[in-house]
Amino acid sequence: MTARNDSEVILFKSLDFIPIPILLSESRIDEISGRIQRIHRFVNHAFIEQIGYTLEDIPDMDAWFKTVYPEPLVRQAMIEGWANIVESSINAGIDTAEMQARILCRNGEYRWFLITAQIATENQSELHIVTMRDIHDLQLLIDENQTLSNTDVLTGLANRRKAEAVLENALSTAKGTELCLLMCDVDYFKAINDTFGHLCGDDVLVQVARLLEGLRQPAACIARWGGEEFLIVLQGCSLDEAHQIAEQLRLDLAATDFFYHNQQLNLTMSFGCISVQDNESLRSALFRVDSALYNAKSAGRNCVVMG
Structure with a gap:
């Protein structure tokens, strides 16, 4: 046994005691294709x-990607993503590359x-160490905290914070693309709360949210x-x-039977509708659609006003 083999046996035995999954790979040039391949030489007990995979399951990097990303589109995206991270590390003079997967x-x-x-690597065996925590x-x-921070607890829709972020992004990328806003609210909602209580009001908002989610044209945000x-x-x-779209939603809502404890509620909504102008600010667009909604309320409610 050569000194190199001796040192590798000692290394492999040592790594088997580490509780973090570890994989060792070695770069080789494929004689047929001429491209560099990453051959896997060792996985420790924690890996x-x-x-769950052994060296027989993932003998090289190609087998690794095929095994852990069975969907071709996802696999290709991860291969490209990893290649970009490695390239960025090399360009920055960093000896390691890291990603969440x-x-x-x-x-x-x-x-x-x-x-x-x-x-x-600078070691004699030319083995590259990969750790997986x-x-x-x-x-x-x-993810849960991110979802909660962007979600309205009552209705499950996006909250104002999320809507503003989506709108900001849409405004920055909407050049040459039409962008419209609808703002709507439940008519006489205060009377519903005063007459039937806030639990009824909450139930109305949830039911309205479900109706809006049935929008026939995909929306960037509701x-x-x-x-x-x-x-x-x-x-x-x-x-x-x-x-x-606003008019259809208005008609759908007015035609829907809402019940709270066997009490039928006749609900309507008012809508403001605008087209966002080129280079318009977030504040300006929101002010205009809010004004259009206000005009709809002033015009007698249960209508759509374009701003």
């Missing part, structure tokens, strides 16, 4: 225990890992703007089309 484990479960790969529970908590007001962001939609 097999937590991720959701992978398919052998037991059929998808889990999040933080993958850190050594992309430059399980961050699944942390990532789920982050949000509870505040109180009984809702905002709908429509991209790639002309003002005439937006007006038709």
Whole structure:
């Protein structure tokens, strides 16, 4: 056994005691294609225990991507994403590349890992170390907090914060693309709360939210703007089309039977509708659609006013 083999055996045995999944790979040039391949040489006990695959399952990087990303489009996106991260690290003079990835484990479960790969090596064996730290529970908590911070608790729609972020992004990318806003609110909502109580009012808002979610044309965002007001962001939609959408929603709501404890409620909504102008600010667009809604209320409610 050569000195190199001796040192690798010692290294492999040492890594088997580390509780973090570790994979060792080696770069080789394929004699047929001439391209560099990453051949996997070793996975430790924690890797097999937590991720489930052995060297026979993932002998090289190509097999790894095919195994943990069975969907071709997802696989290609991850391959390209990883290549970009490696290139950025190399350009920055960093010896490691790191990314968060959701992978398919052998037991059929998808889990999040933080993958850190050594992309430059100075050791004699030319082995590259890849560590994979399980961050699944942390990532789920982050995702849950992100969802809660962007979601209206009562209706499940986007909240005002999320709607403003979507609208800001739409305004920055809408050059040459039509962008319209609908703002609407439930007519005489205060009377509903005063007559039937706030629990009834909450139930009305939830039912209205479900109706808005049935919008026949996909919306960039449907949000509870505040109180009984809702905002709908429509991209790639002309003002005439937006007006038709608002009118159809108005008719659908008026024709829907709402009940609260066997008490039928006749609900209507008023709508403001605008087309966002080129280079218009967020504040200006929101002011105009709010003004259009105010005019709809002033005009007798249960109507659509274009601003």
